[in-house]
Amino acid sequence: MKKYYITTPIYYVNATPHIGHAYTTLASDSVKRFRRMLGEDAVLTTGTDEHGQKVEQSAQKAGWTPQEFTDSVSAAFRREWDELGVDYDHFRRTTDPLHAQAVHEIFLRCKEAGYIYKASYSGKYSVTDEMFITDEEAAALDPDKVIEVTEENYFFKLSAFGDKLLELYRSQPDFVQPEARRNEVIAFVEQGLKDLSISRSSLKWGIPLPDDPAHVFYVWFDALTTYMSAIGYGETGERRQLWEKLWPADVHMIGKEIVRFHAVYWPAFLMAAGLPLPKKIYAHGWLVFQGDKMSKSKGNIVRARPIAKVVGVEGLRYYLLREIVFGQDGNFSWEALVERYNSDLANGLGNLFSRTLTMLNKYRDGVAPEPPAGDDSGLPEKGSATIAAVTAHFEKFEFSRGLEALWSLLSAVDKYIVTQQPWKLANAQDADSQARLSATLYNAAEALRLAAVLAYPILPDSTPKIWKALGQSDDLATYPLRELAWGGLAAGGRTLEPEPLYPRLDVEKSVKEMQALEEEALKEQAATMGKPAEESKPALVVDTPEIQIDDFFKVDMRVGLVLEARQHPNADKLLHLTIDIGEAQPRSICAGVAGVYDPAKLVGRKVAIVANLKPRKMRGIESQGMIIAASGDDHHPYLVSFLEDAPIGARLG
Ligand code: ME8
Numbered sequence: 001m002k003k004y005y006i007t008t009p010i011y012y013v014n015a016t017p018h019i020g021h022a023y024t025t026l027a028s029d030s031v032k033r034f035r036r037m038l039g040e041d042a043v044l045t046t047g048t049d050e051h052g053q054k055v056e057q058s059a060q061k062a063g064w065t066p067q068e069f070t071d072s073v074s075a076a077f078r079r080e081w082d083e084l085g086v087d088y089d090h091f092r093r094t095t096d097p098l099h100a101q102a103v104h105e106i107f108l109r110c111k112e113a114g115y116i117y118k119a120s121y122s123g124k125y126s127v128t129d130e131m132f133i134t135d136e137e138a139a140a141l142d143p144d145k146v147i148e149v150t151e152e153n154y155f156f157k158l159s160a161f162g163d164k165l166l167e168l169y170r171s172q173p174d175f176v177q178p179e180a181r182r183n184e185v186i187a188f189v190e191q192g193l194k195d196l197s198i199s200r201s202s203l204k205w206g207i208p209l210p211d212d213p214a215h216v217f218y219v220w221f222d223a224l225t226t227y228m229s230a231i232g233y234g235e236t237g238e239r240r241q242l243w244e245k246l247w248p249a250d251v252h253m254i255g256k257e258i259v260r261f262h263a264v265y266w267p268a269f270l271m272a273a274g275l276p277l278p279k280k281i282y283a284h285g286w287l288v289f290q291g292d293k294m295s296k297s298k299g300n301i302v303r304a305r306p307i308a309k310v311v312g313v314e315g316l317r318y319y320l321l322r323e324i325v326f327g328q329d330g331n332f333s334w335e336a337l338v339e340r341y342n343s344d345l346a347n348g349l350g351n352l353f354s355r356t357l358t359m360l361n362k363y364r365d366g367v368a369p370e371p372p373a374g375d376d377s378g379l380p381e382k383g384s385a386t387i388a389a390v391t392a393h394f395e396k397f398e399f400s401r402g403l404e405a406l407w408s409l410l411s412a413v414d415k416y417i418v419t420q421q422p423w424k425l426a427n428a429q430d431a432d433s434q435a436r437l438s439a440t441l442y443n444a445a446e447a448l449r450l451a452a453v454l455a456y457p458i459l460p461d462s463t464p465k466i467w468k469a470l471g472q473s474d475d476l477a478t479y480p481l482r483e484l485a486w487g488g489l490a491a492g493g494r495t496l497e498p499e500p501l502y503p504r505l506d507v508e509k510s511v512k513e514m515q516a517l518e519e520e521a522l523k524e525q526a527a528t529m530g531k532p533a534e535e536s537k538p539a540l541v542v543d544t545p546e547i548q549i550d551d552f553f554k555v556d557m558r559v560g561l562v563l564e565a566r567q568h569p570n571a572d573k574l575l576h577l578t579i580d581i582g583e584a585q586p587r588s589i590c591a592g593v594a595g596v597y598d599p600a601k602l603v604g605r606k607v608a609i610v611a612n613l614k615p616r617k618m619r620g621i622e623s624q625g626m627i628i629a630a631s632g633d634d635h636h637p638y639l640v641s642f643l644e645d646a647p648i649g650a651r652l653g
Helices: 019-037 053-062 066-083 097-112 135-139 158-171 179-190 219-224 237-246 256-273 304-323 334-364 379-395 399-420 431-455 463-469 507-528 549-553
Strands: 003-012 041-049 090-093 116-126 131-133 146-156 212-217 251-255 281-284 287-289 557-567 575-580 587-591 606-610 616-618 621-623 629-631 637-639
Touching (some): 019 304, 019 379, 066 090, 066 507, 097 116, 146 256, 158 179, 158 256, 179 256, 212 219, 219 256, 304 507, 334 431, 379 399, 399 431, 587 621
Parallel strands (some): 003 041, 041 090
Antiparallel strands (some): 116 146, 616 621
16 A cells, blocks of 8 residues: 655644644644545654753743653643544654654764764854844844854754755755745755754753764754654664655645745755655645734734634634635634634535435435436536546645535535425426436435545544435545545435534624633643643632522521620630620620630620521530621631621611
């Protein structure tokens, strides 16, 4: 079986997962599912990038060790992908000792080939980007984010690879995609390449060099190697064989800001080490929110899980890949997300599904009819063209165009049903009407069958339900897409009752729900990164049973004057009070306020007491009532008192 190896970037642990990370990861997951349907052994790798100064600093701020910090955030990424149903095969952490082995192996190969040397280096270093930067670049940054570094470094002779790289881009025009990124990369290399510093002696949190452990690897040499270490490079035995089978990668899926590292540095490292190059680097565009690239440092981020809780993971997947043109920047909007969900999933695919299956049950007892003879609907032709178009678009990562083509088939079927008026045909008993009804139902069901297969990579949870309802029993995930053709629905097959797939949503309400969940996610993020969110107190809920006013007046509360107060002889927590409420005799009352109120200071105070409480003995002293006090979560009693000098014996209510 042909293999297909796809990778996402390994994400920095200086931020918890947000929708930007989900964008690349969900798209890659869709590619994996699509390639599997093409009959390939598709493997997806993701992971976390855990070394570097930023991580050390973030951990320090959180009061954690770097390892504790990265363990926490890396786990959050893994949890994120699990909850979003990402079908990844390997999750590589750069702090995994097996990864260090791989970094050592590629480094030593580069060194043996003569591409590594040691020299003194001094320059401005961006803490945010973890790289040396030019003076102009430094001037544009926050001064806190730029440090001056002078040290002995190991260098990689990137300058030796300019021509080889240009030759690579020329001979393999699709090595970097899309075209705009390819041009950008070529222009960068044509300017001339400087050697690259690949180690730091000023840093501790990294992988030590094999032959000079006072230095640790500079982030890109370390990070990029995960694409190979995840599948066994640096190891032996079966894992090594896995690498031999899967490498080179078929595509590295990344965001456009890291194209230079992937399309210039990475192939140069691999060329130096004498290893095969990835076949393609695909650098997609940015999700823009509130007018800027979504990023943690700008604080304009949105998370995926709150969205998935409201529109479902599929609502999110569909929106990201349909609304935003892959390869270009795209604006994120809550409203557009829900509107897209409603129009294409609830009203589009969902409605066609429920209509068609309902009619099949009602008019044909849930049995798929014969395909029409001499069909002039145009649907078989459109169906075949759609299969070709969607497949071709998905192969080129043109998800939105692929989905657009598929939905154009669905809307043609909708129109076709309207013109055929099956509900009328069902009432006419003549053979011609019945044949037309069968044709209508067949065509609608067949279009849905195609849609289930073609949309599966994007909608992997709901399409199997459509598939099953159409009486199909084989596993949709491995359906041989190349064999998909119009007319494959077998007559006589049993169809099921439709189940609701994509319930319609109220735009305003859903947006509010997502935004509220986003607030909660923010707190979760703070906890993951070691900074507990400020405790916001949950609103008080009064859930005692309702009473009538008469019930209330059963409790007789009076103003009393404390005449005497002393410690209860047999109970540490109790005071024994004598209280005048205007009766012939003052009352003897025990109150659990010892240690909080000084008895001497209580004498002469007016308090509120429950006067008709049945007397009871408390540790040997009869208590003829109860003092009213408030008590909160702190269990501290607060005696009730009066703003004005209330008369003794006055009733409360
Ligand atoms: O760069 N729009 O990690 P990172 C679209 N560790 N995609 C976005 C995005 C946005 N607003 N924000 C993030 C790193 N992404 C390195 C990579 S690889 C060997 C090392 C996605 O956590 C996009 O894929 O900053 C981008 O390239 C990646 O997350 C950056 O993740």
